[in-house]
Amino acid sequence: MRDAYFDQLDSIVDDLVAMTYEVQHAVREATKALLTADADIAEKVISDDAAIDAARERIEARSFELLALQQPVAKDLRMLVAALRMVADLERMGDLSVHVAKVARLRVPATAVPEELVPTIERMATVAEKMVGTVAGIIAERDVDGARQLEEDDEEMDSLRRSSFRLMLDDSWPHGVEPAVDIALLGRYYERIADHAVSLARRVVYLVTGKTVSALEL
Amino acid sequence: MRDAYFDQLDSIVDDLVAMTYEVQHAVREATKALLTADADIAEKVISDDAAIDAARERIEARSFELLALQQPVAKDLRMLVAALRMVADLERMGDLSVHVAKVARLRVPATAVPEELVPTIERMATVAEKMVGTVAGIIAERDVDGARQLEEDDEEMDSLRRSSFRLMLDDSWPHGVEPAVDIALLGRYYERIADHAVSLARRVVYLVTGKTVSALEL
Numbered sequence: 283m284r285d286a287y288f289d290q291l292d293s294i295v296d297d298l299v300a301m302t303y304e305v306q307h308a309v310r311e312a313t314k315a316l317l318t319a320d321a322d323i324a325e326k327v328i329s330d331d332a333a334i335d336a337a338r339e340r341i342e343a344r345s346f347e348l349l350a351l352q353q354p355v356a357k358d359l360r361m362l363v364a365a366l367r368m369v370a371d372l373e374r375m376g377d378l379s380v381h382v383a384k385v386a387r388l389r390v391p392a393t394a395v396p397e398e399l400v401p402t403i404e405r406m407a408t409v410a411e412k413m414v415g416t417v418a419g420i421i422a423e424r425d426v427d428g429a430r431q432l433e434e435d436d437e438e439m440d441s442l443r444r445s446s447f448r449l450m451l452d453d454s455w456p457h458g459v460e461p462a463v464d465i466a467l468l469g470r471y472y473e474r475i476a477d478h479a480v481s482l483a484r485r486v487v488y489l490v491t492g493k494t495v496s497a498l499e500l
Numbered sequence: 501m502r503d504a505y506f507d508q509l510d511s512i513v514d515d516l517v518a519m520t521y522e523v524q525h526a527v528r529e530a531t532k533a534l535l536t537a538d539a540d541i542a543e544k545v546i547s548d549d550a551a552i553d554a555a556r557e558r559i560e561a562r563s564f565e566l567l568a569l570q571q572p573v574a575k576d577l578r579m580l581v582a583a584l585r586m587v588a589d590l591e592r593m594g595d596l597s598v599h600v601a602k603v604a605r606l607r608v609p610a611t612a613v614p615e616e617l618v619p620t621i622e623r624m625a626t627v628a629e630k631m632v633g634t635v636a637g638i639i640a641e642r643d644v645d646g647a648r649q650l651e652e653d654d655e656e657m658d659s660l661r662r663s664s665f666r667l668m669l670d671d672s673w674p675h676g677v678e679p680a681v682d683i684a685l686l687g688r689y690y691e692r693i694a695d696h697a698v699s700l701a702r703r704v705v706y707l708v709t710g711k712t713v714s715a716l717e718l
Contacts, residue, residue, distance in 0.1 A: 346577075346578075346581070349577060349581070350573055350577055353571045353573075355568055355571075356568070359564075360564075363564070363584060366581060366584070367585070367588065370585065447681075450677055450681065451677060451678050451681070455677055458677070459668055459669060459673055459676070459677055459680040460669050462677040462680060462681055463665075463668065463680055463681060466681040466684050466685055467684055467685070467688065470685065
């Protein structure tokens with residue numbers, strides 16, 4: 283009985299990792315739709331989000347079943363409650379990718395991102411996608427050190443966002459209101475993806491060490 | 501022992517309700533700071549958020565303790581796991597109020613909201629604040645019918661947001677990029693507060709009825 287139980291715990295971790303890679307794929311494809319003004323890719327990101335929602339439901343149901351049937355204590359209890367929260371973060375990251383894809387779709391055949399902002403948005407997207415990949419590794423390997431990298435990436439994300447505001451709010455901004463509003467919201471979506479990645483990593487750190495990230499002085 | 505346990509469950513519900521009213525206060529004060537360009541009120545919303553974060557930690561710790569010590573099953577287990585998620589929603593709503601307050605603070609002594617958008621933003625804020633109040637009632641009374649009202653309020657929020665975009669993206673918009681970016685982000689913050697309210701209400705519906713909101717055909 284206990285062996286089957288540990289197998290089930292392991293398989294929840296595997297499912298979380300797989301779901302994280304699905305989210306990473308959504309971030310990557312949403313960005314591709316955005317930068318190439320490709321409506322088909324945008325549509326696919328939007329419709330594929332149902333699979334991410336389904337993964338959430340599946341992992342929730344199984345975590346719940348284990349909680350109710352096995353009455354775990356201490357570390358296993360913490361792990362299952364953390365899994366319930368992590369799937370919520372991951373589902374939101376999927377939703378945020380859908381938001382990016384919807385901005386892309388709204389502006390087709392034009393692209394939502396003016397040329398001088400392409401490097402900034404491209405870098406935000408790369409950082410976000412990389413952070414999601416790092417999270418997958420952190421969950422799979424319980425790699426507490428990976429969390430340190432995420433905090434650095436998150437700082438780069440903040441600085442990219444500030445630089446996008448500087449460009450848009452400069453007197454020489456030639457594109458008017460609509461692209462500025464798009465960029466402000468896109469920046470917010472990528473920043474939130476990064477925030478959720480940091481939050482996921484912190485949960486793993488807490489699970490593994492029983493300490494918060496700040497206590498580890500990352 | 502079991503009596504003390506039920507008292508503790510009740511007291512978690514009481515704490516959730518109190519935390520919801522704290523969030524409602526934050527939404528109200530952030531809006532006041534925004535519409536009156538009052539830096540002191542904005543600062544207070546920002547610093548008071550620590551109390552909302554502390555409430556989250558307190559409720560989490562107690563829910564966890566009950567989970568670990570009492571090994572609840574079925575409905576009580578669902579209730580505790582739901583509490584853990586609800587505090588996460590509530591904390592985010594507090595953060596979103598802080599974001600509103602920070603936009604207000606950034607533009608003092610001016611107001612971030614151009615005159616012709618004041619009615620729209622004021623209404624968004626009123627709807628958001630009312631929705632948070634409704635959530636408090638839903639949690640306190642396990643009032644499933646209240647959830648129906650929230651879905652309607654959420655539709656009004658979406659329509660207000662669309663109307664703010666129409667104003668900003670119209671050729672006659674005279675205010676340039678900065679206020680448009682502020683309004684786009686403010687609209688997003690209020691919309692997210694509304695989304696979290698709906699999500700909280702749905703959790704209560706599920707707790708009380710074992711059914712999702714869509715299954716109830718609200």
